[in-house]
Amino acid sequence: MSKEFWIIEIHKKKNIKDVFGQDTKKSIEEIGISEIDEVKVSNLYKIEAKTDKKNIERIAKELFIDNVSDNFSIYKKTRTKKGFWIVEIFLKEGVTDPVGETARKTIIESKILNDVVVKTGKKYYIKGKINQKQIKEICEKILANTLIHNYFILKKRT
């Protein structure tokens, strides 16, 4: 098997309040972009390893999620979502990622894999009447610090 990567996305279950999302929505409104209907936030773990999807599922289920409040999904390529702008944020190469490092150690210690690299990121779903320019503004003023983060915008599917 060659080395490939998966992304594990951890998001809140439907009946659980997404506090981070609401906080982000408030911050966006504070910079003067008011027509936001909803913001949802997920945590991302980018896993680079020689393995199969089953092991990745085990990692998500056994190590990363809180069974009470979280759900997870696994994907390789980010898909668009109807009605939402999607922003993915990862740390730039060379910036220390303590959470990723702890996740890596945990995966190895729990003997699921013996060689793996983990990078953490965040994913934002933003619903509202906003254009490309505004989403860029949101990314640079609120979501990412371009000094240490790279961000990717996925256009809203209508």
Place this chain on the structure above:
Amino acid sequence: MNYVREIDILNADEKELIEISEKNLLSLDIEEMKKIKEYFLSIGRNPTDCELECIAQTWSEHCYHKTFKANIQYIEKNGKKIEKFNICLLREIMEVTEKLNYPWCISVFKDNAGIIKINEKYGAAFKVETHNHPSALEPYGGAGTGIGGVIRDILGVGLGAKPILNTDIFCFGPLDFPYEKLPEGVLHPKRIFRGVVSGVRDYGNRMGIPTANGAIIFDDRYVYNCLVYCGCVGIIPVNKIEKKVNDGDLIVVIGGRTGRDGIHGATFSSASLKENIPTSVVQIGNPIVEKKFQDVLLVARDLNLYNSITDCGAGGFSSAIGEMGKDIGAVVYLEKVPLKYEGLLPWEIFLSESQERMVLAVPEKKVEKLINFFASEDVEATVIGKFVKTGKLTVYYKNKLVCDIDIHFLHKGIPKKNLRGFFERKREKPVNFKSKNIKEDILKVLSSPIISSKEEVIRQYDHEVGGRTILKPFVGYESRGVSDGVVLKPFYETYEGLIISCGINPFYGEIDPYYMAGCCIEECIRNIVSCGGNPEKIAILDNFCWGNISDERELGNLIRCVKGCKDYALKYRIPFISGKDSLNNYFKRKDGKIISIPGTLLISGIGIIEDVRKICSTDFKKEGNIIFVLGKTFNELGSSQFYRVNRIKGGIVPKPRPEKTLSLMKKIHIGIKNQLIKSCHDCSDGGLITTICEMMIGGNLGCKIDFSNVLTEEKEIEIVLFSESCGRFVVEIEKEKLNEFEKLFKNEELSQIGEVIEEKELIGFWANKKLFKIPLELIYRSWTSLNF
């Protein structure tokens, strides 16, 4: 691959020398570059990149404190009178401690933190650092690593102290600063604020250290350069204070791995913020790593497994090893350093400021035990070299020599700076400003960002962890009143305690930095005394954050402030035990305009008390009790919160009166010890009225006050209510103890002003005429109205 670059300075002229300094981000000036050239001429070769970087770090403002050690010609103009003399700022501060010469100041100005004696067995170490530039760029990481760094200072003082408390003091731009006025590359104050608070919270909480004392200041001039002060208090056995590196000791690095993070931190933080910043200066903290080595380190200390220790802060290994080996010499093998990833150049490894690392000097025969011991707790410990009596700092990378400099030159070779400072005293004139509506002004002051409750922030910090916090940041009814300071009980077996507090007010400095210094020192002491502290058992730390000190006037302000520190510390008989300065906090806008921060002095204090059961909180305790003001009120409204909310400039700044206040404070200490005083709160920002309102909020009780009874120089309502005169306390006394109280405070300035009542309202009188009535509910709502 060629790992080492030689930099041609032997053939460089003055212009080229400056170019070399700028291109490599060395922040060295021409005199220093010339001195380096001279040294390398004398040994007949060019420096390597690593050597040049190493010298630049050691000589940086951040590590060497060039300005504080410089020889400064100072001119002070006061009207027609001109005073002229030479001054060395560091000497001024240290002279205070030397003159007072207290036996309980056991380690001052030489180690990573100052240490005072608590009892025969233990001492308390205290250090406050700033992390301004990193927090301006990446607030979360910057503030977190600020806390992480100061905790390591405490772990690296003597042979290691146990951290038991963090403090944090911030200065930000206004949270409602308009977005469109923000220059490119500058983060909005709100974003910095949120990031910094969560950074401090996450690091402190995850380390299991309570964060329980602090302050937050807002002003326009902090938009471009925020200030983040982080402090840490630790406990150390007195027999673990001495440390000495021996010839032949191995150099062992423990904790985190080395990456490209924070390269050029020290030189970068010595320069001003410009609009282009390299990614590499950002540092990200990892509290879990630090927590792990903290626990194991203190056990290793008690097993005597090492001879010396220091933290890897600014300047990385270059600084830490250079500092430890400065009387001996050291040989380092960089290929042995554990890395986060491949591809680092030797100078990057040597200079990297990756977090969570410490350097130990370990005798050869104990090293195996030490490494195994650390490994058993999942902490990496690696031998990377040896302290050898060569008088040189020698560094190899894969058998290639990358650095070989004379230790003496490295630490003593820096040319002494000659600077000039100028200060012109302004004539302070009283402003005639009348309040249109007293009630409205009271509420306006209470809801101003600086006065209003910071509960939303403070609640995010764990201030209980460790179970030592006796007097907490919040007191009284529903724990909503504010405390003047925090009282800790560090030991299980005795009732001895520590009181920690701070004093800061950059606004007084606009009128005269000399009195700002006096007021800050006094505020800090007052806070400690009103918690029950003994004014004769307090030590303080100074932290100066200043703007563009290459401007003679800015430097003059700084000198004037240092003079104030010295004079007032001597008058209050309070020693400095440690300090730090962060200069060049200014921002150069695209149009060339320089925006400096207001010169800001933070005084942090630590007091020792014999019995934590004999302390006092600020909340009113019981209806029927009598309220007194101790101390006298003057027309000192200059830079007060009352003037600030009404946008009034000028006025007279408070002038401390050390003799009066010191005698008063000694009696307050006795009053609290004998439980004569039921509650005590010092008067500072916002004046007497703010103090009273805060005591009401804490007690959930009202009070009836006749403000015309307040002892004052000028009987005017604005002065009595809002003047921020020093040396004043509000105390609550039981009726039955009135005689005893008046006997104790005989010959002191005191005025009986009213009593605590059950009705939840503040009723204000002036010469028996009712002035206003404000419900407590409204007071509380105004005080908690700031939206974070």
